[in-house]
Amino acid sequence: MVSSLVVVVITVLCNAPLAKLQHRFQSKLMEATDARLKAMSESLVHMKALKLYAWEGHFRKAIEELREVEYRWLSAFQLSRAYNSVLFWSSPVWVSAATFLTCYFLEIPLDASNVFTFIATLRLVQDPIRAIPEVLGVVVQAKVAFTRIEKFLGAPELNGRAKEKCSSAGIGYPVAMNSCWFSWCEDPSKPNLKDVNLVVKAGEKVAICGEVGSGKSTLLAAILGEVPKTEGTIQVCGKIAYVSQNAWIQTGTVQENILFGSRMDSQRYQETLARCSLVKDLEMLPYGDDTEIGERGVNLSGGQKQRLQLARALYQDADIYLLDDPFSAVDSD
Numbered sequence: 001m002v003s004s005l006v007v008v009v010i011t012v013l014c015n016a017p018l019a020k021l022q023h024r025f026q027s028k029l030m031e032a033t034d035a036r037l038k039a040m041s042e043s044l045v046h047m048k049a050l051k052l053y054a055w056e057g058h059f060r061k062a063i064e065e066l067r068e069v070e071y072r073w074l075s076a077f078q079l080s081r082a083y084n085s086v087l088f089w090s091s092p093v094w095v096s097a098a099t100f101l102t103c104y105f106l107e108i109p110l111d112a113s114n115v116f117t118f119i120a121t122l123r124l125v126q127d128p129i130r131a132i133p134e135v136l137g138v139v140v141q142a143k144v145a146f147t148r149i150e151k152f153l154g155a156p157e158l159n160g161r162a163k164e165k166c167s168s169a170g171i172g173y174p175v176a177m178n179s180c181w182f183s184w185c186e187d188p189s190k191p192n193l194k195d196v197n198l199v200v201k202a203g204e205k206v207a208i209c210g211e212v213g214s215g216k217s218t219l220l221a222a223i224l225g226e227v228p229k230t231e232g233t234i235q236v237c238g239k240i241a242y243v244s245q246n247a248w249i250q251t252g253t254v255q256e257n258i259l260f261g262s263r264m265d266s267q268r269y270q271e272t273l274a275r276c277s278l279v280k281d282l283e284m285l286p287y288g289d290d291t292e293i294g295e296r297g298v299n300l301s302g303g304q305k306q307r308l309q310l311a312r313a314l315y316q317d318a319d320i321y322l323l324d325d326p327f328s329a330v331d332s333d
Contacts, residue, residue: 006098011087011088011091011094014087015084015087015088015136018080018083018084018087019084019136019140021076021080022077022080022081022084022136022137022140023140023143023144025073025076025077025080026077026140026141026144027144027147028073029070029073029074029077030144030148032066032069032070032073033070035066035069035070036063036066036067036069036070039059039062039063039066040063043059043063045246049212081133081137084133084136084137085133087133088129088130088132088133089130089133091129092122092125092126092129092130095122096118096119096122099118173199173200173201173202173235173237174200174201174202174236174237174238174319174320175198175199175200175223175234175235175236175237175320176198176199176200176234176235177196177197177198177199177222177232177233177234178197178232178233178234179195179196179197179231179232179233180193180195180196180197180222180229180231180232180233180234181193181194181195181196181229181230181231181232182196182218182219182222182227182228182229182230183227183228183230184218184227184228188230188231191230192215192218192227193215193218193219193222193227195232196219196222196232198219200320208220216324216325217245217324220242220322220324222234223236223240223320223322224240224242224322236320237319238318238319238320239316239317239318239319239320240318240319240320240321240322241312241313241314241316241318241320241321241322242313242321242322242324243309243310243313243321243322243323243324243326244309244324245324245325245328247302247305247306247308247309248309249293249300249305249308249309250293251293252292252293253289253290253291253292253293254278254282254285254288254289254290254291254293254308255269255289255290257293257308257309257312258272258273258289258308258311258312258315259312259315260312260315260316262315262316268315268317269315272311272314272315273289273311275311275314276307276308276310276311276314277307278304278307278308278311281304281307306326306327306328310323310326
């Protein structure tokens with residue numbers, strides 16, 4: 001009996017470092033999977049640009065490299081699970097061997113009643129012992145998942161950190177930035193925008209030009225307060241209306257998408273439709289502006305979705321309009 005307990009204790013002690021390795025490998029595996037899925041998602045979203053600039057080979061190589069990293073961590077995790085399974089599946093054999101060898105060396109008689117009783121007892125606990133590796137693997141994966149969820153839910157809020165509200169006395173400058181540094185990641189040493197100084201006067205129209213990936217959309221997101229500010233000061237005065245580069249359409253009618261929770265003003269609504277060239281589009285829809293739009297605007301063309309979100313921004317009668325490449329999908333006519 002003592003020898004059996006010794007074998008069980010040794011098995012549990014050997015399993016402790018394997019469990020720690022499984023937790024580490026699972027954490028690294030999830031990070032590698034996130035990186036690969038992010039790269040694949042970006043490639044699919046910007047497939048038109050990839051085809052236009054013939055960047056398919058470059059992005060394919062980058063994704064394959066990320067997949068290799070993911071595969072290495074996946075292999076390490078599965079090997080640790082395999083070692084764990086072998087350890088627990090072989091434990092009944094080691095327990096039996098240790099018990100019978102102890103009886104042999106101590107010259108304890110092994111009659112049929114003792115042997116069969118021990119084997120029957122061992123048989124009862126054999127299946128639960130062999131299920132321990134599967135349970136342990138699920139527990140490790142759940143712990144990693146809960147840790148990631150806790151990190152996400154415990155992340156600091158962006159409200160009030162990236163921009164400061166100003167009083168009506170400073171309304172002459174709706175947007176003012178002074179030596180601002182912005183970074184999407186948590187590491188402030190890797191800023192996406194450095195030393196930004198910008199002053200926009202009331203009624204002024206400002207166009208931001210630059211190469212792909214130069215930070216134009218990031219600058220607009222910084223004005224919205226969506227990008228963490230690491231240095232400098234930024235003040236934004238007034239109501240903001242934002243038109244994203246990729247049209248965002250909610251499930252509902254055309255009218256609900258334009259009003260976006262605001263009260264109906266018939267005159268302003270009709271003027272908005274005319275200014276955004278939506279009158280003809282509504283005439284072609286079966287129920288006009290009461291036509292139901294599917295998820296993400298699947299019932300509309302790219303130009304119609306873009307004009308729809310332009311109308312939504314215009315109807316809000318905001319003080320500041322942020323337009324991120326608003327005419328990318330609009331027809332030339």
